[in-house]
Amino acid sequence: MSNLHGLSMDVEHVDGIVFMEFKAIGTLTHADYEKITPMVDEALDGIENPVVNVYVDGSEFEGWQLQAAWDDLKLGLKHGKKFNKVAFYGNSRWQEVMTKVGSWFVAGEVRYFEDPLEALGWLRA
Template sequence: MSNVHGISMDVERVDEMVFMEFKAIGTLTHSDYEKITPLIEDALVDVEQPIVNVYVDGTDFEGWQLQAAWDDLKLGLKHGKKFNKVAFYGNTRWQEVMSKMGSWFVSGEFRYFEEPLDALSWLRE
């Protein structure tokens, strides 16, 4: 397991439509969530009824430290109802299983993809 870890994030917002793109690398830590959570909060702050579509590139994702898993759960519980579609692009069986569990915490659709273009085109449907 590598020591390189983190989450990069890009946000596009047009009126009520919010598109978030995440790249998760390595084993995520509490400090990764301390950096990313305010960015998510800022992206959603002034939107009355946000329609949020999310693309997650998990091809370099290895999991979470325990505290980070809790941080992820809290984020899902707080903002999950705002998510319209979440597309998780991954490359391992455990990520596919994890993405099915992720659907428990969002009100919209949560799907796993093995091809990035399939994921992006589904989000744009």
């Protein structure tokens, strides 16, 4: 296990749809969420009834520290109703299970993929 960790985010606004892309690396910490949460808030601020499609690249994701898991849950509860589609690209059984649990906190559809192009294709369909 490496000490490298982090959460990066990219946002695009196209024809009234907000497209967010996250890349999670290593074991996420509270500090990672302290950086990313205001970016998510800002991206969705002031948009009435946004349609948000999210792509998560979890291929290098190893999990969360306890506080970061709580931060992730809070973020999902705050913005989950705005999410239309969430595609999680990963490579392990626990990530697939986590995706199913995450779907409980999201109004839209959440799917797990083992192929990144398939995930992006589904989001853009």
